[in-house]
Amino acid sequence: MPVNIIVCVKQILDPEIPSRDFRVDAEQREAVRGAANLVTNIFCENALETALQLKEKSGGKITVISYGADSTEDALRKALAMKADAAIHILNDGQAHPDPLSVAQVLAAAIRKLGEFDVVMLGRESGDWGVGQTAGLLAEELGVAAVAFVDKVEIGADGLQLKRQTDVGYERVAATMPLVISITNDEHNVPRIPKTRDVMMSFRQPLTKWTLEDLGVNAAEVRAGNHYYAVVDLFIPVQELNCEFVDGDTLEARVEKFAQRIIEVTGSM
Amino acid sequence: MSFTSVDFLEIDALLSEEELLSRKSVRDFVEAEINPLIAECYEEGKFPDHLIPQLGELGVLGANLPEEYGCAGLNNVAYGLIMQELEACDSGIRSFASVQGALCMYPIYAFGNEEQRRKYLKEMAAGRLIGCFGLTEPNFGSNPADMLTKADRVTGGFILNGAKAWITNGSIADVAIVWAKLDGEIRGFLVDKDTRGFSTRLTKHKLSLRASITSELLFEDCLIPEENLLEKSNGLKSPLMCLTQARYGIAWGALGAAMSCYDTALRYSQQRVQFGRPIGGFQLTQEKLVKMVTGISKAQLLCLHLGRKKDTGNLKPVQVSMAKMNNVAMALEVARTSRSILGANGITGEYPIMRHMANLESVYTYEGTHEIHTLIIGQSITGQSAFG
Structure with missing residues (x-):
């Protein structure tokens, strides 16, 4: 059964840059790009890989969509090089980091404009801000079900068989399409x-x-963005390392003292 | 930790997305598939030949040859970047790709007829058929014009006699591109591995390029069918054209080895604490690092310039000589300097530096020694040959 798959991807600053090169602009509350490359968010690539494997088994089509600045074209070219069938770039000429609701509204409008779909796949979160809300909000915008933290997708009797990770293990979910x-x-x-x-x-x-105008969304509102949350502060935590040797005449005494120090330092055991 | 390529002069901004993405593909592949096993391969003197089909699938074999023959059809800068990434891992891996692409697939493409191209190139691009290139002889290295290997015309083909030495991929090759004198003129012949009278002997006890196969090729009254002559090969300039292709790749490859050494030394200098501070904070270490990054940056500009010239078809062989000569010498110097920054740690297999250093000793003299390239450039600027 051919599946019509849409994969949404996001381009981010390379999170793999050495920590010594990572800087934040506290005033703008943004990461400073510096010499970092722009890359496709890794979870988005996991989503695309999942889609490619599904298509290899079932046939169908993969359309990759990204909402981002001009440079986003590179992420889409890479998706095409990985063998996605088509790519759509929605130009973001507004907020550098739009809130997940705005992103979901834009993506939903683009998906509606594309027409029918069976499944939309997104990364569980992005490697820059890690908010992790876009998939759920997109499902809401599209009026379909959402399943989160999926790591395996297979064709089932009446739709898809999904394996999702939970805090305590795995869940197997049978889902009908369309869904996110x-x-x-x-x-x-x-x-x-x-x-x-x-x-x-x-x-x-x-x-x-x-462009946003092509999608029929309220472009001015989307460009303004950040309706419901604000980054209040952005800083790199200072890490302090103190090395302390615990002495004592016997092993028991040293363990006792060690435990005592842990309680003192952390306030609990 | 993954390898970071040097970009002090922000040369990445001069590369197209296609070039950057090709580089990334190969870097990711090298990191995932080759880096974890290269140190062991080197120690054991083993070429990781199980990776050949994957290298073929990735599209790095003959990557700058046309798509109609199953190749990637990349431009020469993307091709160069691929060589850089392979040699950042190990010169032996890059040597395999250079020999397969520039020394075997290129002559079949340039001097072969359409039938030969169709028979070999697609299979070679996929890594299903491996080639080697036989020019150097035990007694003729820098002076190949005096080679002894010869072909005599007989009914239906040629009889080949002679020996070739220092042949990369020799013992695993399915086809050897052999250069021999026919009626006094150097011509290229395709010698299939099963040809009667053709044998190979592995060159053992190497202390350099240990993760690469080096062999001797021996030809004793080998009957080569008429259709295995590379028809358009015509004198010494034909193998030299192949060498220009390979040397271009070596100039880029040496950059990769140098970057790997420098990257290792830079990281080490920031972590290694002596006298209460990272050694990167000492003036003598900084001078070493600065010299290295300057040498690498200049070599990058040289490569990029030549790559763009090659793409427009106006690259001169003597310019490639300059790049091979300069970049390999630079890389060797960077390897030695990096080793000194790592102190005793630099001699262990934990770090890639000593392996690169030993490899580069070979690269310094193969495909035209440093001295021969000096004389090629010397002749070009003075008009005087100083070869013999």
Whole structure:
């Protein structure tokens, strides 16, 4: 059964940069880009990999959508190089970091404009702000069900068989389509490395570009963004390391003293 | 921790997304698949040949040759960046890709007929067929024009006799591109591994390029069918054209080895504390690091410039000589300096530096020694040959 899959991806500052190079602009409450590259959020790549594996088994089509600045085109080219079928770039010319509700409204409008779909896959959260709300809000906007923290998707009798991670283990969920899924990482969905030839081909493929005006959303409101939350403060926590040697005549005495020190330092045991 | 390429001059901004993404693909592959086993391969003197099909699938073999022959069809800068990433891992891995692409697939593409191209290139791009390149002989390295290997015309083909030495991939190759004199003129022949009278001998006890296969090729009255002649090969300039392709890749590859050493030394200098402070805070260490990053940055500009020239078709072989000569010497110097920053730790297999250093000793003299490239440039600027 061919599945019509939409994968939403986000471009972020490379979270793998050395910590010594990471800076924040406390006034703007933003990470400073510095020499960091822009990369596709890893959980979004897990989502795309999950979609590619599903398509390989069931057939169908994968459309990748991203809402972001001009540079977002690079993330979409990479998705095409990984063998997504089509890519749509919705230009964000407003807030650098729009709130998840605005993003969900924009993505929902784009998905409605595309027409029918079976499943939308998103990363469980982004590696920059880690808010993790977009998938749920998008499902609400589209009026469909959402399943979060999924690490495996298979075709079932009446829809999809999903395996989702929970605090205590796994849950298996049978879901009917259409629906929205947030994908988490697992050994099954390590993103594939695009082949150099496919990289080259991806730059020859067409890439659809839409503006907020093309989508019929309230562009002014979306551009203003950040309706319901604000970043109050942004700072890099200072890490202090103190090394202390516990002495004592016997092992028991040292353990006793060690336990005592832990209680003193942490206020509990 | 993953390898960070040097970009002091912000040269990445001069690269297209396609070039950056190709580099990233290869870097990710190297990090996931080759880096975890390269130190052990090196110690055991083993080439990780199980990775060949994956290298083929990734599209790094003959990556700058046309798509119609199953190749990636990348531009020469993207090709160079691939070589950089492979050699940041190990010169032996880059050597495999250089030999397969620039020394075997290129001559089949440039001097072969359409039938030969169709028969070999797609299979070689996929890594299903491995090639080696036989030019150097036991007694003729810098002076290949005096080679002894010869081909004599017989009914239906040629009889090949002679020996070739220091041949990368020799013992695992399915086809050897062998250069031999036919009626006094150097021509290229495709010698299939099962040809009667053709044998190989592994070169053992190497202390450099240990994760690479090096062999001797021996030809004793080998009957080579007529259709295995590379028709358009024509004198010494034909193998030299192949070497220009490979040397271009080496210039980029040396950058990768240098970057790996510098990256290791820089990180180490920030973590290693002596006299109560990181050694990167001492003037002598800083001078070493600065010299290294300056050498690497200049070599990057040289490579990028040559790559753009190669793409527009106006790259001169003598310019490639300058890049090979400069970049390999720079990389060797960077490896030695990096080793000194790491002190005793630098000699262990825990770090890649000593492996790169030993490898670069080979790279310094193969594909045209440092001295021969000096003379090529010397002849170009003075008009006087100083070869012999």
